[in-house]
Protein backbone atom coordinates (compact mmCIF):
# COMPACT_ATOMS: atom_id res chain seq x y z
CA UNK A 150 0.00 0.00 0.00
CA UNK A 151 1.66 3.21 -1.18
CA UNK A 152 0.49 6.63 -0.11
CA UNK A 153 0.09 8.99 -3.00
CA UNK A 154 -1.15 11.98 -1.04
CA UNK A 155 -0.63 12.76 2.58
CA UNK A 156 -2.20 15.78 4.24
CA UNK A 157 -1.34 16.76 7.80
CA UNK A 158 -2.78 19.48 9.99
CA UNK A 159 -4.17 21.52 7.13
CA UNK A 160 -5.87 24.73 8.18
CA UNK A 161 -7.44 27.57 6.24
CA UNK A 162 -9.60 30.49 7.29
CA UNK A 163 -11.65 32.99 5.37
CA UNK A 164 -12.32 36.35 6.99
CA UNK A 165 -11.51 34.98 10.41
CA UNK A 166 -13.71 31.90 10.07
CA UNK A 167 -11.74 28.67 10.19
CA UNK A 168 -13.06 26.46 7.40
CA UNK A 169 -10.34 23.79 7.49
CA UNK A 170 -9.59 23.07 11.12
CA UNK A 171 -6.72 20.59 10.85
CA UNK A 172 -7.24 18.07 8.07
CA UNK A 173 -5.27 14.83 8.36
CA UNK A 174 -5.86 12.38 5.56
CA UNK A 175 -4.09 9.98 3.24
CA UNK A 176 -4.95 8.83 -0.25
CA UNK A 177 -3.64 5.44 -1.22
CA UNK A 178 -2.22 5.01 -4.71
CA UNK A 179 -4.65 3.19 -6.97
CA UNK A 180 -7.74 3.94 -4.88
CA UNK A 181 -10.97 5.71 -5.65
CA UNK A 182 -11.33 7.56 -2.37
CA UNK A 183 -14.72 9.06 -1.63
CA UNK A 184 -14.88 12.38 0.20
CA UNK A 185 -18.25 12.97 1.78
CA UNK A 186 -19.71 15.07 4.55
CA UNK A 187 -22.54 17.49 5.23
CA UNK A 188 -22.85 20.80 3.38
CA UNK A 189 -20.21 23.25 4.49
CA UNK A 190 -17.91 20.55 5.91
CA UNK A 191 -15.02 21.98 3.89
CA UNK A 192 -14.70 19.37 1.12
CA UNK A 193 -14.48 21.79 -1.81
CA UNK A 194 -12.26 24.10 0.19
CA UNK A 195 -9.90 21.19 0.81
CA UNK A 196 -9.78 20.58 -2.96
CA UNK A 197 -9.22 24.30 -3.56
CA UNK A 198 -6.28 24.32 -1.17
CA UNK A 199 -4.88 21.01 -2.42
CA UNK A 200 -4.99 22.19 -6.02
CA UNK A 201 -3.17 25.40 -5.18
CA UNK A 202 -6.09 27.79 -5.67
CA UNK A 203 -5.68 29.04 -2.11
CA UNK A 204 -2.56 28.62 -0.02
CA UNK A 205 -3.11 26.82 3.28
CA UNK A 206 -2.65 28.76 6.52
CA UNK A 207 -0.92 25.78 8.06
CA UNK A 208 -0.22 22.12 7.52
CA UNK A 209 1.72 19.97 5.14
CA UNK A 210 1.01 18.16 1.88
CA UNK A 211 3.12 15.36 0.48
CA UNK A 212 2.47 14.14 -3.05
CA UNK A 213 4.25 10.89 -3.89
CA UNK A 214 6.56 11.64 -0.96
CA UNK A 215 7.41 15.14 -2.19
CA UNK A 216 6.54 18.19 -0.12
CA UNK A 217 4.21 20.30 -2.26
CA UNK A 218 2.79 22.46 0.51
CA UNK A 219 1.71 25.82 -0.88
CA UNK A 220 2.76 24.91 -4.44
CA UNK A 221 1.03 26.75 -7.28
CA UNK A 222 -1.53 25.01 -9.53
CA UNK A 223 0.89 24.61 -12.45
CA UNK A 224 3.52 23.03 -10.19
CA UNK A 225 0.95 20.63 -8.77
CA UNK A 226 -0.24 19.66 -12.22
CA UNK A 227 3.34 18.96 -13.17
CA UNK A 228 3.73 16.86 -10.03
CA UNK A 229 0.71 14.80 -11.12
CA UNK A 230 -2.25 16.18 -9.14
CA UNK A 231 -5.05 17.68 -11.20
CA UNK A 232 -8.39 19.04 -10.22
CA UNK A 233 -11.29 19.13 -12.64
CA UNK A 234 -12.61 22.63 -13.03
CA UNK A 235 -15.90 23.77 -14.38
CA UNK A 236 -15.56 24.82 -17.99
CA UNK A 237 -14.62 28.45 -18.26
CA UNK A 238 -17.69 30.47 -19.07
CA UNK A 239 -15.58 33.03 -20.87
CA UNK A 240 -15.06 30.77 -23.88
CA UNK A 241 -18.50 29.50 -24.93
CA UNK A 242 -17.58 29.34 -28.60
CA UNK A 243 -14.53 27.14 -28.17
CA UNK A 244 -15.02 23.59 -29.34
CA UNK A 245 -14.45 20.47 -27.29
CA UNK A 246 -11.18 19.97 -29.17
CA UNK A 247 -10.03 23.52 -28.47
CA UNK A 248 -10.85 23.14 -24.77
CA UNK A 249 -8.77 19.99 -24.56
CA UNK A 250 -5.87 21.56 -26.44
CA UNK A 251 -6.04 24.68 -24.33
CA UNK A 252 -5.57 22.68 -21.20
CA UNK A 253 -2.82 20.62 -22.75
CA UNK A 254 -0.98 23.77 -23.76
CA UNK A 255 -1.29 25.15 -20.28
CA UNK A 256 0.92 22.35 -19.09
CA UNK A 257 4.13 23.48 -17.46
CA UNK A 258 7.14 23.42 -19.71
CA UNK A 259 5.27 24.53 -22.80
CA UNK A 260 7.23 27.37 -24.32
CA UNK A 261 4.93 30.20 -25.27
CA UNK A 262 7.81 31.73 -27.19
CA UNK A 263 8.23 28.56 -29.24
CA UNK A 264 4.52 28.58 -29.98
CA UNK A 265 4.61 32.21 -31.07
CA UNK A 266 7.62 31.79 -33.29
CA UNK A 267 6.08 28.72 -34.89
CA UNK A 268 9.25 26.67 -34.51
CA UNK A 269 9.49 23.07 -35.67
CA UNK A 270 9.44 21.94 -32.06
CA UNK A 271 6.26 23.92 -31.46
CA UNK A 272 4.59 22.44 -34.54
CA UNK A 273 5.57 18.96 -33.46
CA UNK A 274 4.18 19.60 -30.00
CA UNK A 275 0.98 20.92 -31.52
CA UNK A 276 0.57 17.71 -33.49
CA UNK A 277 1.20 15.65 -30.37
CA UNK A 278 -1.36 17.67 -28.48
CA UNK A 279 -3.92 17.20 -31.27
CA UNK A 280 -3.40 13.46 -31.15
CA UNK A 281 -3.70 13.43 -27.38
CA UNK A 282 -6.87 15.49 -27.52
CA UNK A 283 -8.34 13.08 -30.07
CA UNK A 284 -7.37 10.08 -27.97
CA UNK A 285 -8.90 11.64 -24.84
CA UNK A 286 -12.08 12.51 -26.76
CA UNK A 287 -12.30 8.95 -28.11
CA UNK A 288 -11.73 7.48 -24.71
CA UNK A 289 -14.56 9.57 -23.23
CA UNK A 290 -16.75 8.96 -26.28
CA UNK A 291 -16.77 12.65 -27.11
CA UNK A 292 -15.27 12.19 -30.56
CA UNK A 293 -18.61 12.67 -32.30
CA UNK A 294 -18.98 16.14 -30.72
CA UNK A 295 -15.32 17.11 -30.82
CA UNK A 296 -15.88 20.09 -33.13
CA UNK A 297 -19.03 21.27 -31.41
CA UNK A 298 -18.93 24.40 -29.29
CA UNK A 299 -19.11 23.71 -25.57
CA UNK A 300 -22.48 25.47 -25.38
CA UNK A 301 -24.02 22.83 -27.67
CA UNK A 302 -23.22 20.00 -25.26
CA UNK A 303 -25.46 18.45 -22.65
CA UNK A 304 -24.63 18.93 -18.97
CA UNK A 305 -23.21 15.42 -18.80
CA UNK A 306 -21.04 15.90 -21.86
CA UNK A 307 -19.65 19.09 -20.31
CA UNK A 308 -18.71 17.09 -17.25
CA UNK A 309 -16.91 14.63 -19.52
CA UNK A 310 -14.97 17.50 -21.12
CA UNK A 311 -13.96 18.63 -17.64
CA UNK A 312 -12.62 15.15 -16.95
CA UNK A 313 -10.99 15.14 -20.39
CA UNK A 314 -9.18 18.38 -19.68
CA UNK A 315 -7.79 16.87 -16.50
CA UNK A 316 -6.63 13.81 -18.46
CA UNK A 317 -4.69 16.02 -20.86
CA UNK A 318 -2.30 16.61 -17.95
CA UNK A 319 -1.46 12.89 -17.58
CA UNK A 320 -2.36 12.93 -13.89
CA UNK A 321 -1.47 10.45 -11.18
CA UNK A 322 -4.28 11.79 -9.01
CA UNK A 323 -7.50 13.48 -10.10
CA UNK A 324 -9.59 15.45 -7.63
CA UNK A 325 -13.20 15.40 -8.85
CA UNK A 326 -15.78 17.67 -7.26
CA UNK A 327 -19.24 16.25 -7.96
CA UNK A 328 -18.62 15.12 -11.56
CA UNK A 329 -22.13 13.68 -11.76
CA UNK A 330 -24.05 16.61 -10.25
CA UNK A 331 -27.07 17.55 -12.37
CA UNK A 332 -26.35 14.82 -14.91
CA UNK A 333 -29.06 12.45 -16.21
CA UNK A 334 -28.98 8.82 -14.99
CA UNK A 335 -27.69 7.37 -18.28
CA UNK A 336 -24.72 9.73 -18.44
CA UNK A 337 -24.14 9.30 -14.71
CA UNK A 338 -23.66 5.60 -15.39
CA UNK A 339 -21.36 6.41 -18.28
CA UNK A 340 -19.26 8.76 -16.15
CA UNK A 341 -19.10 6.12 -13.40
CA UNK A 342 -17.86 3.57 -15.94
CA UNK A 343 -15.24 6.04 -17.19
CA UNK A 344 -14.00 6.64 -13.65
CA UNK A 345 -13.67 2.90 -13.05
CA UNK A 346 -11.80 2.49 -16.34
CA UNK A 347 -9.43 5.37 -15.60
CA UNK A 348 -8.80 3.90 -12.18
CA UNK A 349 -8.14 0.49 -13.72
CA UNK A 350 -5.52 2.23 -15.87
CA UNK A 351 -3.73 3.35 -12.72
CA UNK A 352 -5.14 6.82 -12.08
CA UNK A 353 -5.94 7.45 -8.45
CA UNK A 354 -9.17 9.34 -7.91
CA UNK A 355 -10.54 11.38 -5.03
CA UNK A 356 -14.23 12.00 -5.51
CA UNK A 357 -16.56 14.44 -3.76
CA UNK A 358 -20.10 13.22 -4.32
CA UNK A 359 -23.43 13.59 -2.56
CA UNK A 360 -25.04 10.56 -4.20
CA UNK A 361 -24.42 7.87 -1.60
CA UNK A 362 -25.34 5.00 -3.92
CA UNK A 363 -22.54 6.10 -6.25
CA UNK A 364 -20.09 6.54 -3.39
CA UNK A 365 -20.93 3.07 -2.14
CA UNK A 366 -20.44 1.54 -5.56
CA UNK A 367 -17.29 3.36 -6.62
CA UNK A 368 -15.30 4.27 -3.55
CA UNK A 369 -13.10 2.51 -1.08
CA UNK A 370 -12.19 3.96 1.32
CA UNK A 371 -14.70 6.67 2.14
CA UNK A 372 -13.49 9.67 4.14
CA UNK A 373 -16.10 11.66 6.01
CA UNK A 374 -15.38 15.31 6.70
CA UNK A 375 -17.25 17.43 9.22
CA UNK A 376 -16.50 20.87 10.59
CA UNK A 377 -13.36 21.29 8.57
CA UNK A 378 -11.53 18.04 9.30
CA UNK A 379 -11.64 14.30 8.82
CA UNK A 380 -14.17 12.68 11.07
CA UNK A 381 -14.00 9.02 10.08
CA UNK A 382 -12.58 6.81 7.34
CA UNK A 383 -13.45 3.28 6.28
CA UNK A 384 -15.56 1.21 3.96
CA UNK A 385 -18.92 2.72 3.00
CA UNK A 386 -21.02 0.51 5.25
CA UNK A 387 -18.70 1.04 8.17
CA UNK A 388 -18.80 4.84 7.95
CA UNK A 389 -22.55 4.87 7.25
CA UNK A 390 -23.16 3.03 10.50
CA UNK A 391 -20.90 5.30 12.50
CA UNK A 392 -22.82 7.37 15.06
CA UNK A 393 -20.58 10.42 14.75
CA UNK A 394 -21.20 10.41 11.00
CA UNK A 395 -24.95 10.09 11.45
CA UNK A 396 -24.92 12.97 13.93
CA UNK A 397 -22.78 15.13 11.65
CA UNK A 398 -25.32 14.63 8.85
CA UNK A 399 -28.17 15.45 11.20
CA UNK A 400 -26.39 18.67 12.07
CA UNK A 401 -25.76 17.98 15.74
CA UNK A 402 -22.51 19.07 17.27
CA UNK A 403 -20.14 16.45 18.57
Ligand SMILES: Nc1ncnc2c1ncn2[C@@H]1O[C@H](COP(=O)(O)OP(=O)(O)OP(=O)(O)O)[C@@H](O)[C@H]1O
Pocket residue numbers: 163164168186187188189190191192193194195
Ligand atom coordinates in the same frame (compact mmCIF):
# COMPACT_ATOMS: atom_id res chain seq x y z
N1 LIG B 1 -13.38 31.78 -0.81
C1 LIG B 1 -14.14 31.72 0.28
N2 LIG B 1 -14.46 32.83 0.97
C2 LIG B 1 -15.24 32.77 2.07
N3 LIG B 1 -15.76 31.64 2.57
C3 LIG B 1 -15.50 30.50 1.93
C4 LIG B 1 -14.68 30.46 0.76
N4 LIG B 1 -14.60 29.19 0.34
C5 LIG B 1 -15.33 28.45 1.20
N5 LIG B 1 -15.87 29.23 2.16
C6 LIG B 1 -16.73 28.79 3.26
O1 LIG B 1 -16.21 27.58 3.74
C7 LIG B 1 -17.26 26.74 4.21
C8 LIG B 1 -17.09 25.35 3.63
O2 LIG B 1 -17.43 25.39 2.26
P1 LIG B 1 -17.11 24.20 1.27
O3 LIG B 1 -17.70 24.60 -0.04
O4 LIG B 1 -15.69 23.85 1.33
O5 LIG B 1 -17.96 23.02 1.91
P2 LIG B 1 -18.40 21.66 1.24
O6 LIG B 1 -18.15 20.59 2.24
O7 LIG B 1 -17.75 21.50 -0.07
O8 LIG B 1 -19.96 21.89 1.08
P3 LIG B 1 -20.97 21.41 -0.09
O9 LIG B 1 -21.12 19.94 0.11
O10 LIG B 1 -22.20 22.16 0.22
O11 LIG B 1 -20.35 21.78 -1.41
C9 LIG B 1 -18.57 27.40 3.82
O12 LIG B 1 -19.10 28.01 4.96
C10 LIG B 1 -18.13 28.42 2.79
O13 LIG B 1 -18.96 29.56 2.81
